[in-house]
Amino acid sequence: MTTENPNAWTTAITRIKPNEVRVRGYNIAELMGNVSFGAMVHLILTGDLPDEKTGRLMDAILCSGIDHGATPPSALAARTVASTGANLSAAVAAGIMCINQHHGGAMENCAKALKHVLARVDDGDTKAEAAEGVLDEFKATKRRIAGFGHRIHTADPRTARLFELAEECGAFGRHCEAAKAVERVFADRGKPLPINVDGAIGAILADLGYEPEVMNGLFMIARCAGMVAHVREEQTRMKPMRKIDPVAHSYDGPEPRSL
Secondary structure: OOOOOOOOOOOOOEEEEOOEEEEOOEEHHHHOOOOOHHHHHHHHHHOOOOOHHHHHHHHHHHHHOOOOOOOOHHHHHHHHHHOOOOOHHHHHHHHHOOOEOOEEOHHHHHHHHHHHHHHHHHOOOOHHHHHHHHHHHHHHOOOOOOOEOOOOOOOOHHHHHHHHHHHHOOOOOHHHHHHHHHHHHHHHOOOOOOEOHHHHHHHHHHHOOOOHHHHHHHHHHHHHHHHHHHHHHHHHHOOOOOOOOOOOOOOOOOOOOOO
């Protein structure tokens, strides 16, 4: 790799010239109106445009994580900071800073655990044996495998849809199969912990070739839109510095409706 100026920032992502912007080599004006946002995210993170079905899957992944109510840590932080009179960027930044190992990190952590399962499969275990072995390892070290179970949902409504779309575009691969194997072991042991949306996304992204370390970024991209909405709602509907119970919430939006 060469650079015109060794003292400059060097990037392979976007090239800027007078009257021209190219993302991963593609003219952004040609991408606009022809490529979905999910496909653009895939392009800028991986370097390649996805096919139409994979782009649709990426859109669904971003859609699935856009918001989960007012009580997750990122929404609580964003709304709390907004209630002090902070501007939009400061309040959203506070929410983004909450996305770490224990909030939004399940995608990365699940993908890493599934790779551990697959390493055992490559060494000769069946999928069931590999899943059992990894769960035993986690239990012995008092760790919880991420991406399974949910504090609210017993059957996360987003998981099945994501796996359906993954099947359609050929992205339901070894990591997704490993996740299903872990889910079966949980059920066989009498403690059913279904794959949640983070586990599904972690498995799918791993099958698409994403590094686990970038997966939290997908959560940030998706949830940022939700936090903008929460911050603006806090700024326009609520009194400043109001007393808030962090575990209580109510909803007064539209009733269920269909497309």
